[in-house]
Amino acid sequence: MDDDNAIVIVGVGCKFPGADDLDEFWRVLSEGENHVIEIPRERWNNDAFYHKDPSEPGKTYVTRAGFIKRYDEWDNKLFNVNEMEAAWVDPQQRYVLDCVHMAMEDGGITRKDLSGSNTGVYIGVMNDDYKGSSNNDLNDMNNYSLTGTSPSIISARVSYMYNLLGPSMSIDTACSSALVAIHTASQALKSGTCPVPLYIVQ
Incomplete structure (x- = not known):
């Protein structure tokens, strides 16, 4: 190559x-x-x-x-998420945070290594079943309902958690979402937009 x-x-x-x-x-x-x-x-x-x-x-x-x-099951305290907020966090967001944590451990990268860097987050995401099933009773909704169930927040939650200052994109192109996220992250890396892109396939 x-x-x-x-x-x-x-x-x-x-x-x-x-x-x-x-x-x-x-x-x-x-x-x-x-x-x-x-x-x-x-x-x-x-x-x-x-x-x-x-x-x-x-x-x-x-x-x-x-x-x-x-x-x-989710170790919300590992990601500084309180119990009230954790109840509203879509499993997709939980899995992404878990997998980012695993990927960083696998690569020998610490939070300190990435904090404040121009690292970008590109996530292929589709569907929001949890949102549909969670918002049935308006009396149960609170200030975490939107951030916990919106697909657009998935990438932002990773960026916020690790203090990443590069692009943060949740990409929904239906069945091709993962491939488009990988392509976009690769282009950002090649163009120098961000030195380290994190891309997540869901």
């Missing part, structure tokens, strides 16, 4: 169905494990939503899915 086009991936953090980190994900791939399973009742009662006819209004014909383990 031409040096002008070479990009180094320094650290990786990830969560997938059946894998909580990169080593576990490699095991899933190398052993050909399938973690698409019947939807467990503890996640939701699919009997209430399932219908064999795909065109049935208000129903789904999906019976299987891939699930990330311990979706309801």
